[in-house]
Amino acid sequence: MSDPTAFPQLAWSTVEHYLGIRQGTSYPLSPPRSERLVSYEIGDGGHGISLYVELGRDQSPPRSPLPSITIDQVAHRGKRMARVRTTQSELMRDFHDLLMAVADRVVTGDRDLGRALDETVDAWAGLLHRPRGLGAERRIGLHGELAVLRAVARARGWESAVDAWTGSRGEQHDFGLPDSDVEVKTTSSEDRQHTVHGIRQLEESPGRPLWLASLQVTRGGAGGRTLGESVAAVIRDTHAVSHIAGARLEAAIDRSGWSPTEQDDERWTLRGDPLLVPADRIPRLTQAMLPADVRDHILSVDYRIRLNHLSPAPGAPVDLTDFRLP
Known part of the structure; x- marks a missing residue:
């Protein structure tokens, strides 16, 4: 009783x-x-x-x-x-x-x-005071990166997609495609608001165009996907093509900080269509905006941007139509 x-x-x-x-x-x-x-x-x-x-x-x-x-x-x-x-x-x-x-x-x-x-x-x-796995922002961010990973794999194959996912290795941008780079930002806000970490995060690498993929998610209830479900889905699909690529993907996800033992009962779904735009159309801070005599002394700059006024641009390096969480 x-x-x-x-x-x-x-x-x-x-x-x-x-x-x-x-x-x-x-x-x-x-x-x-x-x-x-x-x-x-x-x-x-x-x-x-x-x-x-x-x-x-x-x-x-x-x-x-x-x-x-x-x-x-x-x-x-x-x-x-x-x-x-x-x-x-x-x-x-x-x-x-x-x-x-x-x-x-x-x-x-x-x-x-x-x-x-x-x-x-x-x-x-x-x-x-002690690390407890991924924080909320990083869990949402990883979910978005896995969704873009799936879109890249649909066009280029899982082996190429795993190679392209550079964000898991701590590189400047999340994806390095053959001719351009892609930075992925995912938010649970009703506005298309994102936090930019570092003054170089939205800067192009020399000779390589940079695109920003802006994703919005919302709590999906029974119809949503947990991060653990998306992790399992991309690992399964990669192993079905190549066990070597699957093992490399598992190592990359592990480097991202994800652990199957951490709390995982948040279910997400997409709030709307993704936005993919060139970085030079985005309100951003770059090193060139800083006076030359202070550039080496500004160690960290984080700021928030709102992209509600932007619309998708032609010529995107990855097709995000029929986009969904893995």
């Missing part, structure tokens, strides 16, 4: 299902007739997921301990509530785990929201 006082765990697969079909719903986490209402909200005003915790008569919402988490006061079901959200949509899967840990401390540990959040962040800090 289940314990009626046990904390009601909410599985990520359930949350992802509602996000995938864009349907909002509410899950109460506090027991019936509890003095303090705690609820998990999905699709809350387009904000993805949120945790609501009822405030006491003279209680104010606590300050957020992290810049990626916001806490505000809202009216909900006739009650004054603190709402906890994240500003980082790509971290939603990890944020879900944090919300559940905070809610557990509030419901079963009788903590106030501020203390529960601080304790959870402190408890996770030791784990976060």
